[in-house]
Amino acid sequence: MKILAFAGSTRTGSFNKKLVRIAADGAREAGAEVTLIDLRDFPMPLYDGDLEASSGLPEHAKRFKHLMIDHHGLLIATPEYNSSITGVLKNAIDWASREESDDEPPLVAFRGKTAALVSASPGGFGATRSLRHVRGILVHMGVYLMPESVSISAAYEAFDEQGALKDAAKQKAAAAIGAKLAEFTRKLAL
Ligand code: FNR
Numbered sequence: 001m002k003i004l005a006f007a008g009s010t011r012t013g014s015f016n017k018k019l020v021r022i023a024a025d026g027a028r029e030a031g032a033e034v035t036l037i038d039l040r041d042f043p044m045p046l047y048d049g050d051l052e053a054s055s056g057l058p059e060h061a062k063r064f065k066h067l068m069i070d071h072h073g074l075l076i077a078t079p080e081y082n083s084s085i086t087g088v089l090k091n092a093i094d095w096a097s098r099e100e101s102d103d104e105p106p107l108v109a110f111r112g113k114t115a116a117l118v119s120a121s122p123g124g125f126g127a128t129r130s131l132r133h134v135r136g137i138l139v140h141m142g143v144y145l146m147p148e149s150v151s152i153s154a155a156y157e158a159f160d161e162q163g164a165l166k167d168a169a170k171q172k173a174a175a176a177i178g179a180k181l182a183e184f185t186r187k188l189a190l
């Protein structure tokens with residue numbers, strides 16, 4: 001069982017990168033094979049229909065899409081920009097949703113996958129508004145989303161130097177989301 005984990009932020013000190021790492025460790029401890037990626041390593045142009053028509057999917061969009069295809073579950077940490085999903089995350093989803101040939105099934109990188117979401121922000125809501133938007137997008141794409149999620153507010157003071165959550169209960173809850181995704185994915189595969 002393979003889980004692809006990433007944050008919707010490219011920022012070096014991203015709170016969501018820290019959070020997804022904790023959840024990814026939880027999934028690993030529960031027996032999943034986890035691939036943790038950084039979207040910074042997948043620089044994609046903004047989706048452009050003319051670019052797609054002339055040269056197909058850009059190299060890094062293709063790499064990202066095929067990683068998704070190769071994994072059963074998705075673990076995503078979503079930041080919040082202006083009460084919604086970040087451009088980086090939406091752009092990656094948009095490119096990965098595109099078909100590369102006429103005989104490719106629609107939304108092959110999404111349909112039937114499992115997913116769990118976590119979120120973090122320096123604000124008081126912990127990016128829960130973006131969580132709702134990402135959930136809405138993925139559900140419509142045929143992804144089976146786990147109902148549970150974890151959101152970290154006041155993220156600027158939530159993590160220690162090693163990247164763990166200072167609050168032991170939150171650290172446990174974030175790792176548990178990864179573990180639950182592993183279990184959920186295993187059950188769905190039966
Ligand atoms: C933000 N930020 C933000 N935070 C929030 O809780 N709600 C919001 O609506 C917004 N809006 C917003 C818009 C833009 C354009 C930026 C750049 C930032 C702050 C945001 O949560 C903060 O930069 C986080 O640190 C982003 O997540 P990472 O990069 O730490 O994972």
